[in-house]
Amino acid sequence: MALKFEVTKESEKTRARLGTLETKHGYIETPVFMPVGTQATVKTMAPHELEQLGVEIVLSNTYHLYLRPGSDLVAEAGGLHSFMNWNHPILTDSGGFQVFSLGKLRTITEEGVEFRSHLDGSKHFISPEKSIQIQMELGADIIMAFDECAPYPADYEYVKESKDLTTRWAERCKAAHTRTDQALFGIVQGGMYKDLRRESARELMDMGFPGYGIGGLSVGEPKELMYDILEDLVPIMPKEKPRYLMGVGSPDCLIEGVIRGIDMFDCVWPTRLARHGMVITRQGNISVRNLPYARDYGPLEEGCSCYACQNFSRAYIRHLIKANEVLGIRLTTIHNIAFLMRLMKDIRSAIASERLLEFRDEFFSEYGGKK
Amino acid sequence: MALKFEVTKESEKTRARLGTLETKHGYIETPVFMPVGTQATVKTMAPHELEQLGVEIVLSNTYHLYLRPGSDLVAEAGGLHSFMNWNHPILTDSGGFQVFSLGKLRTITEEGVEFRSHLDGSKHFISPEKSIQIQMELGADIIMAFDECAPYPADYEYVKESKDLTTRWAERCKAAHTRTDQALFGIVQGGMYKDLRRESARELMDMGFPGYGIGGLSVGEPKELMYDILEDLVPIMPKEKPRYLMGVGSPDCLIEGVIRGIDMFDCVWPTRLARHGMVITRQGNISVRNLPYARDYGPLEEGCSCYACQNFSRAYIRHLIKANEVLGIRLTTIHNIAFLMRLMKDIRSAIASERLLEFRDEFFSEYGGKK
Numbered sequence: 030m031a032l033k034f035e036v037t038k039e040s041e042k043t044r045a046r047l048g049t050l051e052t053k054h055g056y057i058e059t060p061v062f063m064p065v066g067t068q069a070t071v072k073t074m075a076p077h078e079l080e081q082l083g084v085e086i087v088l089s090n091t092y093h094l095y096l097r098p099g100s101d102l103v104a105e106a107g108g109l110h111s112f113m114n115w116n117h118p119i120l121t122d123s124g125g126f127q128v129f130s131l132g133k134l135r136t137i138t139e140e141g142v143e144f145r146s147h148l149d150g151s152k153h154f155i156s157p158e159k160s161i162q163i164q165m166e167l168g169a170d171i172i173m174a175f176d177e178c179a180p181y182p183a184d185y186e187y188v189k190e191s192k193d194l195t196t197r198w199a200e201r202c203k204a205a206h207t208r209t210d211q212a213l214f215g216i217v218q219g220g221m222y223k224d225l226r227r228e229s230a231r232e233l234m235d236m237g238f239p240g241y242g243i244g245g246l247s248v249g250e251p252k253e254l255m256y257d258i259l260e261d262l263v264p265i266m267p268k269e270k271p272r273y274l275m276g277v278g279s280p281d282c283l284i285e286g287v288i289r290g291i292d293m294f295d296c297v298w299p300t301r302l303a304r305h306g307m308v309i310t311r312q313g314n315i316s317v318r319n320l321p322y323a324r325d326y327g328p329l330e331e332g333c334s335c336y337a338c339q340n341f342s343r344a345y346i347r348h349l350i351k352a353n354e355v356l357g358i359r360l361t362t363i364h365n366i367a368f369l370m371r372l373m374k375d376i377r378s379a380i381a382s383e384r385l386l387e388f389r390d391e392f393f394s395e396y397g398g399k400k
Numbered sequence: 401m402a403l404k405f406e407v408t409k410e411s412e413k414t415r416a417r418l419g420t421l422e423t424k425h426g427y428i429e430t431p432v433f434m435p436v437g438t439q440a441t442v443k444t445m446a447p448h449e450l451e452q453l454g455v456e457i458v459l460s461n462t463y464h465l466y467l468r469p470g471s472d473l474v475a476e477a478g479g480l481h482s483f484m485n486w487n488h489p490i491l492t493d494s495g496g497f498q499v500f501s502l503g504k505l506r507t508i509t510e511e512g513v514e515f516r517s518h519l520d521g522s523k524h525f526i527s528p529e530k531s532i533q534i535q536m537e538l539g540a541d542i543i544m545a546f547d548e549c550a551p552y553p554a555d556y557e558y559v560k561e562s563k564d565l566t567t568r569w570a571e572r573c574k575a576a577h578t579r580t581d582q583a584l585f586g587i588v589q590g591g592m593y594k595d596l597r598r599e600s601a602r603e604l605m606d607m608g609f610p611g612y613g614i615g616g617l618s619v620g621e622p623k624e625l626m627y628d629i630l631e632d633l634v635p636i637m638p639k640e641k642p643r644y645l646m647g648v649g650s651p652d653c654l655i656e657g658v659i660r661g662i663d664m665f666d667c668v669w670p671t672r673l674a675r676h677g678m679v680i681t682r683q684g685n686i687s688v689r690n691l692p693y694a695r696d697y698g699p700l701e702e703g704c705s706c707y708a709c710q711n712f713s714r715a716y717i718r719h720l721i722k723a724n725e726v727l728g729i730r731l732t733t734i735h736n737i738a739f740l741m742r743l744m745k746d747i748r749s750a751i752a753s754e755r756l757l758e759f760r761d762e763f764f765s766e767y768g769g770k771k
Contacts, residue, residue, distance in 0.1 A: 068719070068720075068723045068725055069716070069719065069720075070725045072725065073726040073730075075707075076711075097719065097722065097723055098694070098715070098718075098722075102694070102695060102715065102719075105695060106713065106715055106716070107697075112713075112715075112716055113716065114711045114716075323469070323473070324473060324476060326478075336446075340447075340485045341485055344469070345440070345477070345483055345484065345485075347469075348439070348440065348468065349439075351468065352439045354441045354443065355443060355444040355726055355729070356441045356444065356446060358726070359444075
């Protein structure tokens with residue numbers, strides 16, 4: 030059994046639930062946020078630092094690793110866990126979203142996607158079978174079906190065809206997947222059309238995947254629309270399978286997603302933000318590059334127990350970032366990941382004590398942003 | 401007493417000696433190599449990582465910190481130790497060498513040096529008194545006199561005048577220095593002229609400094625010439641005071657410098673090299689970016705106990721560096737500092753057991769390079 034998911038508590042007031050996800054490389058408590066290590070490294074971080082922050086699973090990108098250093102090389106190194114020295118669960122995406130994001134550099138056909146590398150312009154072709162082959166070589170615990178992600182906005186006909194293609198590709202992915210120590214998730218598409226989302230979910234459920242991604246959200250649409258889609262979609266998804274909202278990771282979306290029944294999230298947002306000197310705090314996000322912090326000798330966030338906050342001041346971190354010193358973005362990255370790990374822990378505690386809605390209100394009253 | 405230096409063993413076969421240097425922030429075993437933290441951070445490293453590598457003292461740059469974030473700000477933060485969270489000894493240079501390196505951007509007069517900032521072109525003036533004031537604000541344990549560093553090659557008259565100016569500036573530095581918890585070192589200049597070097601040393605010794613830097617070497621001259629100068633100069637320097645060869649840090653120069661009686665060294669070389677993917681090993685320096693390492697799953701250096709070598713392969717580190725991932729240069733930096741810390745420890749052991757000359761021969765037979 031590649032994956033064992035157990036729902037340990039269902040909230041009575043919301044669709045939120047607590048669960049445990051068991052993989053060959055360890056347990057994960059859900060709801061979980063997965064930091065992104067695009068190129069086999071969570072940017073600026075060493076693996077033991079992720080462990081210290083309580084990170085239980087990271088995501089890595091098939092598209093990037095296929096191009097560099099090559100999935101055959103990673104396989105030769107003993108797989109991604111061994112290559113990056115991360116002996117905990119890993120999830121790889123399918124490359125679908127990255128290839129989709131290339132815009133004019135790619136052509137989609139029934140067979141797959143032809144695209145040009147963003148690195149050197151070289152021509153490549155990824156089919157559902159090829160994506161699965163690469164992901165089997167990388168050897169993550171959870172891998173994703175190769176999908177087409179419709180843009181936003183897009184008209185109904187386009188999204189329907191795209192969703193149908195994603196369904197056919199999911200079937201091909203399933204047929205191509207032979208590693209028994211990996212779980213292959215299907216990805217629900219259907220854009221902002223509820224009926225297409227439901228159709229997509231039912232088609233994938235008929236194939237029977239051990240978990241389901243929800244793709245094609247947080248692509249530019251208003252957050253309310255995303256929440257609306259989730260409210261309609263999640264109730265028809267199987268209770269006993271993990272639900273993974275792809276590419277979503279701001280505090281408000283995490284809380285609102287969990288309330289609507291999501292178990293897993295990933296996003297480059299907290300780590301990318303950190304590299305721009307943006308710091309997540311309970312009182313909202315701040316740009317530590319700004320002048321008011323030049324002589325601020327307090328921590329990034331009052332009360333935070335992370336290494337950055339326990340040892341360094343805003344003034345020092347601002348200096349480092351202004352001076353392009355790597356330690357600066359290491360420290361903001363550590364803090365932002367610590368923040369999200371603590372948020373997910375607080376969310377899980379709030380589910381356990383049936384206080385999630387109160388937690389949301391308390392959080393937003395301080396943090397600001399939409400409920 | 402700002403500084404206590406004790407020679408604990410003098411070699412009978414060479415001028416090498418073992419010593420301990422006591423400062424307000426702790427003991428240092430000499431001969432010592434000091435990694436450079438130009439902008440109040442040893443590039444890519446966190447302070448606890450330096451501790452783990454056995455680093456006992458770091459150097460930071462007056463010129464850079466004066467311009468950014470400003471020595472007044474550092475003072476307000478509680479001084480450099482507190483600002484960068486390094487509770488061990490720190491040495492600051494005087495800014496003399498950096499200002500000298502600005503070339504056409506600076507004008508030297510009796511009073512001091514007028515220069516334009518490399519950051520924004522703004523005009524500044526540093527005199528010996530100003531350099532000491534800045535260094536008192538920064539609050540390092542050991543600070544350096546403001547000197548003029550003659551270029552190489554330079555004719556006798558130029559170097560003599562420059563050396564005389566450095567002597568007069570040293571006097572002014574001494575008069576301006578009032579912090580009793582800092583030790584102010586004089587800097588011997590005199591270019592490649594032995595008589596000027598001796599004159600410089602005697603003039604400074606007459607003033608009585610608690611330690612002496614040797615500046616203006618390793619500025620482009622052949623290494624043999626530097627060794628020759630040291631052989632002539634060091635014997636007239638006081639035995640009971642630490643001798644610091646400034647800006648020197650390649651393995652061969654460290655060994656040859658210690659043999660000639662040097663106690664302290666600093667250099668950006670090992671950390672700068674690391675950021676270019678160059679790795680120091682017992683078998684010589686390698687560029688891990690090179691193709692032969694693409695599928696090399698061994699450590700950076702066989703037998704090395706550093707975090708990088710214990711946990712990651714050359715193939716992975718090469719991938720990280722090629723992909724511009726920060727972890728790559730973090731790992732090469734850790735290794736290169738670990739290498740030099742181990743080398744200094746080996747050198748100290750070799751002095752203790754009167755095996756330094758044998759150690760040198762063994763080292764060079766493997767490492768290559770000049771004896």
